[in-house]
Amino acid sequence: MSGTTQDDYTDRYARRVRGMTTSEIRALFAVASRPEVVSLAGGSPYIAALPLDAVGEMMGRLAAESGATTLQYGIGQGTLELRERICEVMELSGIKASPDDVVVTVGGQQALDLVARLFLDPGDVVLAEGPTYVGALGVFQAAQAQVRHVAMDADGLIPEALEAAIREAGGRAKYLYTIPTFQNPAGVTLSEERREVILDICERHGLLVVEDDPYGTLSFEGEAPRPLRARRRDGVLYLSTFSKTFAPGLRVGWILAPHAVREKLVMASEANILCPSAFAQHAVTQYLSTMPWREQIKSYREIYRERRDAMLDALDGLMPPGTTWTRPNGGLFVWVTLPEGLDAKAMMPRAIAARVAYVPGTGFYADGTGTGHMRLNYSFPAPERIREGIRRLSGVMEQELAMRAVFGPTTPHRRRGRAAADTPGPDLA
Amino acid sequence: MITAMGTPSDAHVLVLAGGLSYERDVSLRSGRRILDTLRAAGLSAELRDADVSLLPTLREDPPDAVVIALHGATGEDGSLRGVLDLCGVPYVGCSATASRLAWDKPSAKSVLREHGIRTPDWVALPHDRFSELGAVAVLDRIEARLGLPLMVKPAQGGSGLGASAVRESPALSAAMVGCFAYDSTALVEKYVTGMDVAVTVVDLGEGPFALPAVEIVPRNGVYDYAARYTAGLTTWHTPARLSPAVASAVADTALAAHKALGLRDLSRVDLIVDEDGLAYVLEVSVSPGMTETSLVPLAAEAAGLDFGGMLAGLVSRAIARGAS
Numbered sequence: 001m002s003g004t005t006q007d008d009y010t011d012r013y014a015r016r017v018r019g020m021t022t023s024e025i026r027a028l029f030a031v032a033s034r035p036e037v038v039s040l041a042g043g044s045p046y047i048a049a050l051p052l053d054a055v056g057e058m059m060g061r062l063a064a065e066s067g068a069t070t071l072q073y074g075i076g077q078g079t080l081e082l083r084e085r086i087c088e089v090m091e092l093s094g095i096k097a098s099p100d101d102v103v104v105t106v107g108g109q110q111a112l113d114l115v116a117r118l119f120l121d122p123g124d125v126v127l128a129e130g131p132t133y134v135g136a137l138g139v140f141q142a143a144q145a146q147v148r149h150v151a152m153d154a155d156g157l158i159p160e161a162l163e164a165a166i167r168e169a170g171g172r173a174k175y176l177y178t179i180p181t182f183q184n185p186a187g188v189t190l191s192e193e194r195r196e197v198i199l200d201i202c203e204r205h206g207l208l209v210v211e212d213d214p215y216g217t218l219s220f221e222g223e224a225p226r227p228l229r230a231r232r233r234d235g236v237l238y239l240s241t242f243s244k245t246f247a248p249g250l251r252v253g254w255i256l257a258p259h260a261v262r263e264k265l266v267m268a269s270e271a272n273i274l275c276p277s278a279f280a281q282h283a284v285t286q287y288l289s290t291m292p293w294r295e296q297i298k299s300y301r302e303i304y305r306e307r308r309d310a311m312l313d314a315l316d317g318l319m320p321p322g323t324t325w326t327r328p329n330g331g332l333f334v335w336v337t338l339p340e341g342l343d344a345k346a347m348m349p350r351a352i353a354a355r356v357a358y359v360p361g362t363g364f365y366a367d368g369t370g371t372g373h374m375r376l377n378y379s380f381p382a383p384e385r386i387r388e389g390i391r392r393l394s395g396v397m398e399q400e401l402a403m404r405a406v407f408g409p410t411t412p413h414r415r416r417g418r419a420a421a422d423t424p425g426p427d428l429a
Numbered sequence: 430m431i432t433a434m435g436t437p438s439d440a441h442v443l444v445l446a447g448g449l450s451y452e453r454d455v456s457l458r459s460g461r462r463i464l465d466t467l468r469a470a471g472l473s474a475e476l477r478d479a480d481v482s483l484l485p486t487l488r489e490d491p492p493d494a495v496v497i498a499l500h501g502a503t504g505e506d507g508s509l510r511g512v513l514d515l516c517g518v519p520y521v522g523c524s525a526t527a528s529r530l531a532w533d534k535p536s537a538k539s540v541l542r543e544h545g546i547r548t549p550d551w552v553a554l555p556h557d558r559f560s561e562l563g564a565v566a567v568l569d570r571i572e573a574r575l576g577l578p579l580m581v582k583p584a585q586g587g588s589g590l591g592a593s594a595v596r597e598s599p600a601l602s603a604a605m606v607g608c609f610a611y612d613s614t615a616l617v618e619k620y621v622t623g624m625d626v627a628v629t630v631v632d633l634g635e636g637p638f639a640l641p642a643v644e645i646v647p648r649n650g651v652y653d654y655a656a657r658y659t660a661g662l663t664t665w666h667t668p669a670r671l672s673p674a675v676a677s678a679v680a681d682t683a684l685a686a687h688k689a690l691g692l693r694d695l696s697r698v699d700l701i702v703d704e705d706g707l708a709y710v711l712e713v714s715v716s717p718g719m720t721e722t723s724l725v726p727l728a729a730e731a732a733g734l735d736f737g738g739m740l741a742g743l744v745s746r747a748i749a750r751g752a753s
Contacts, residue, residue, distance in 0.1 A: 003646065006722045007661030021659040024590055030454035034447075034480070349451060349591065349610045403609055406560045410603035417655075 016142055019417035025360065028348050029424035032357035038389035040376040041357040043184070043332060044429040045244050049303055050296065055247075058286050062279065074278035076270035077262075078104020078254070082281045085288040086254050092294075093216055094230035095238065097256050103265045104276045108214055108241035108253040110269070112136050115175075115210055115237060116143040117268050118261065125169040128177040129157060131335070131364030131373070133184045133212065136177055137419045140366070147366035148173070154326070156180060156190030159197045166205050175208035175237075181224045182215035182331025185364050185375035189329060192225045199232050209236045214244050215331035217297050220305040224330055229256060237261065242284055244332070245297055248426075250280040303379075304332065310383035311376065314390035320397050325376075332379040335361075337372060341404045342397065344374040345415070345422060350400060356392035363423035368415040380429045442467055442744055443492035445509070447478035450501025451611065452588050455658060459719035460498035462726075463740060467496070470737035472744065479503055487516045494747040495520040496740070497716055500587055504716045505532045519751030521743045523715050527691040531713045534584050534616050537690060538710075544689040546682060547709045549701075550575055550619040553584055556609045568601050571617050578620035581605060583612030587714060589653045594620055618711075623703040625652060626669045628683035629717070629728040630696045633742040637687055639680035640728035642700075644669035660722050667731035675706040682708040694743050697725055 032039045062070045077083070083099035090097055105111040112135065120126065122144035128136065130149025140147050148169060151161040157178060166173055178198075180190035190198065202209050211228045229238035241253035257265055269276075287293060311334055315325055322339030336358075338344060344360035351357060361373025378386055404410075415422055444467070446460020447453055460476050467474040475492075477483065479499055495518055503509050507529030513520050523531070531537050535553035542548060552571055559567055572579070581604040582592035591611030593604045608615045625645040630637050644666040647656040656662045671679060683698035690696075690713055697717035700708045717725045729736045 003644070003664040003666035004727070005661045005664050010661040021655040021662060024654045027454045027588075027590070027654060028451060030457070031449055031451065034449055034453075036449060346607055346610055352451065400610070402560070403556065403606055406556070406564045407602040407606050408564070410606055 016144055019421075021417055021421065023417070023421035025345065025348060025422045026424070028352045029357065029428055031352050032424065032428055037352070037355045037357055038381060038385050038392060039357045039429060040378070040381065040386070040389050040393075041359045041424050042377050042380050042429040043426075044377075044380045045248065045300070045332075046303055046379055047247065047249075049299060050247070051291070054291060055287065058290065059283055062282050062286060066282070070279045070282040072278055074275040074281065076275050077266045078102070078276055079278070079281050079285065082252075082285045083254075085285055089217075089288070090238075090240075090256065093213070093224075094226040095256070096230075101256055101259060101262050103255045103257065103262055103269060104281060105253045105255060105269065106273060106276050107243055107248070107251040108212065108239055109135050109139075110273065110276075111239040111241070111253050111255045112139045112212070113142075114255065114265050114268050114272065115239070116140060116145070117272070118264055119174050119208065120145045123172070125173040126175060126177055127162065127165050127169065127173050127207075128366075129179065129183060129186070131185050131361060131370055131375075132177065133179060134363050134419050134423045136212070137364075137366050140177075141418060145174075149365060149367070150176075152183070152186055152188055154188055155194055156183065156188050157194065157198055159194060159201060162198060162201055166201070166207060173205075173207055175210050176202055177210045177212065178228075179212045179214075180228060181213055182218060182328055182333075184215070184331065185333050185359070185361075186335040187326040187328030187331060187333045188335075189224060195225060195228060195231060199228055199236075203232070203235060207235075210239065211236055212239045214241045216240070217245055218301055218304060218332070219330040220301060220308060221329050234258065245300065246284060246287060246293070250277075250283055252276065252280050252284045301330075304330075307378040307381070307383055307386060308334075310386045311378040311390065314387045318390055318394040320394060320401060323397070332377055334376045334378065336374045336376060338374065338397070339401060340372075341409050342400055343371045345371055347396060347400045351393065351396045354392045354396045356389045356396065357424075358393065359423050362415040363419050363421075366419060440472060440493040440744065440748060442472050442474040442494050442496060443486075444474055444476045444496045444498055445479050445483075445504070446476055446498040447480075448499045448501065448503040450499070450503055451586065451590050452500035455588055455718055455720060456498055456500045456504065458658075458721070459500065459723065462719045462721065463496055463498050466737045466740055467744070470741045472741060479509060484512075484516070487513075487518055491516070491518055494518075494744050494751065496744065497522060498719060500716055500718065502532075502585065505587070505714070506585065507532065517751075519747040521694050521747045523691065523693040523696070527693065528715045531690045531692065531696070531715050532585055534582070534712055535614070537713060540689055541686055541710055544685065546685050546689060547707060549580070549621050549709050549711070551616055553614055553616045555614045559605070564602065564605070568605070572598060572601065575617065575619045579604075580618040580620045581608050582616050582618070583608050584614035584616045585612055587712075588718075589657060592653075594651070621701045621703055621709050623701045624669065624671070626671075626679060626700050626702060626708075627724040627728070628680060628698045628700065629725045630683055630687040630692070630698060631729075631734075631739060631743075632694055632746075633739070634746060637684055637692075639683050640732040640734070641668035642671065642676060642679050642683075643667045643724045643727050643731075644671075645724075657718075658720065658722055663722070665724065665727055667727050669702075671702065672706070675702065675708075678706065679708045682710060686710045686713055694746060695725070
């Protein structure tokens with residue numbers, strides 16, 4: 001008698017499926033969706049700030065008045081109207097581009113996937129900031145590529161570390177994946193001076209740059225440094241999305257790529273999804289054509305700046321000695337480094353019991369490191385909830401420090417399996 | 430009209446799932462499975478979370494019976510059952526008092542031992558005892574007394590959360606820290622090597638009986654959270670590959686544990702059978718998992734019991750209790 005595993009397909013899965021398991025941490029995030037828990041673990045924009053009535057009316061008209069087009073298939077590259085609007089959006093950041101070189105994607109996530117499909121063979125190396133966006137790590141793992149993390153400081157990627165990583169990869173590095181502005185999860189921005197240095201290094205080594213820029217327009221103090229793509233046309237693929245400035249529920253993002261690459265991206269996208277949602281594209285086009293989207297971005301900047309201030313003030317006042325954190329000038333996240341010996345992942349159940357949630361640092365490294373860090377989100381919770389969350393978190397850390405003092409130093413647990421196992425699903429606000 | 434198991438078909442059943450415990454996700458999965466099963470058995474059932482809207486609902490639209498699919502503290506520490514008693518709403522499963530006893534593993538183990546039921550040797554200690562007396566000294570005594578390997582787990586809790594096996598002394602501190610993140614009291618047990626089995630005990634009105642034992646063989650050797658709830662990571666053999674004599678002794682032990690703890694309707698007794706065929710009770714769950722990878726549905730199937738019929742039968746018993 002052979003028994004059952006409750007999965008008759010176990011022996012048939014592809015190799016890349018290995019490690020796709022449920023996890024204790026995912027189970028803990030399930031609790032964070034209850035209103036009693038202050039969730040600093042999400043990455044959601046504050047959609048309630050949108051003029052939802054007007055958006056609803058606009059969407060209703062899109063279906064009622066032009067449903068024959070908006071509910072039909074579209075073209076693989078995305079509608080010309082939207083690509084023109086996207087070029088206007090990019091112009092805000094100093095990028096001059098032709099709508100011909102834009103490919104509309106299903107959110108930034110499909111953009112990452114398409115680029116990986118085009119450039120990565122199994123065993124290839126991707127260089128990425130350490131820590132980096134968990135969704136990108138998932139894409140690289142699915143492509144069976146290896147990720148080498150490049151260290152950052154308060155000014156973003158460290159040029160010497162990038163040089164060293166390129167040397168170590170010994171020609172197998174295909175591209176640098178970077179979020180230079182208001183980085184997720186670290187909250188830091190690559191400085192003006194370093195932008196040129198990093199581009200020079202990549203150019204010298206013939207390394208393609210994949211610039212992911214979802215947060216660039218969400219600056220709290222003046223304008224952010226211009227994107228890498230605004231400085232060099234060649235050798236840079238630029239990815240962005242409307243998920244942080246309009247609505248993640250519509251899943252509309254884009255890639256700006258040199259002509260030859262763009263052709264292949266369109267073919268890969270057609271093979272992948274046929275075409276992006278026509279309805280979502282028309283909704284975004286209408287939003288950008290008829291509604292005050294620049295003012296909306298300004299309003300988001302103000303809301304998030306107030307929340308960022310609330311979080312930094314609370315951290316300044318409440319964190320135990322030995323804790324450090326980044327001070328973002330834009331974007332959605334603060335990256336916290338815990339006092340020596342604390343393990344953010346091991347501390348999670350205690351935090352959930354205290355009704356506060358964060359994402360442990362291990363979710364942002366391909367190699368399972370990052371135990372001594374956590375990512376905190378300030379875009380979704382209201383300022384008073386942020387303060388309450390940090391108050392609870394400091395209590396949790398004090399308890400954990402006391403426990404560590406009793407039992408002495410222990411080896412931190414390294415994550416096995418996918419980085420995503422240590423992060424919440426996209427629905428957690 | 431009366432269904433096959435004697436449940437009035439117009440009975441309205443409330444399935445409670447979710448809650449604020451670490452096992453919320455498992456509970457939601459159990460709850461949905463129970464809901465589908467009850468509906469397929471012809472009952473009118475509804476799923477809801479245990480939150481601030483629960484008591485108003487119980488008052489305005491009292492169900493004929495509640496099925497508690499909450500795992501972890503709220504569902505198993507007896508407190509929710511106490512509240513349901515206050516509201517006069519009958520529920521499937523044991524009383525608040527029995528639930529509280531089974532939920533606290535050290536208390537349950539003491540009762541089992543008093544009844545002559547084997548359970549691994551143990552010590553239970555709250556975290557502040559370690560800070561008072563010095564962790565190194567206390568851990569040394571535990572190790573000297575129980576010997577390696579050891580099992581460390583939260584005194585209260587399920588799904589293997591916060592539990593770890595310790596094979597070498599240096600790993601003991603980390604296991605304690607991991608455990609204390611889940612609970613303020615740790616249960617340290619002598620690790621018994623053998624076959625992991627789970628026995629479901631059911632009472633459909635004619636006294637409790639044991640369903641065939643399910644043998645658990647995790648692919649990586651550890652029956653942790655991932656191995657429990659990811660299909661494909663564990664192989665379950667039902668009935669367990671035991672000799673008839675040992676299988677019968679295991680069933681008797683599970684039944685004895687169910688009775689000793691004063692349980693009712695349904696429980697799942699987790700045991701380990703050592704190489705001499707001796708069965709040790711590890712823990713008893715009064716709100717066992719009912720997910721796609723849970724053991725109770727597997728055991729029911731092996732026993733030739735229709736899972737839906739079994740649940741409907743348990744609901745009828747609860748309704749009858751409410752009426753009496």
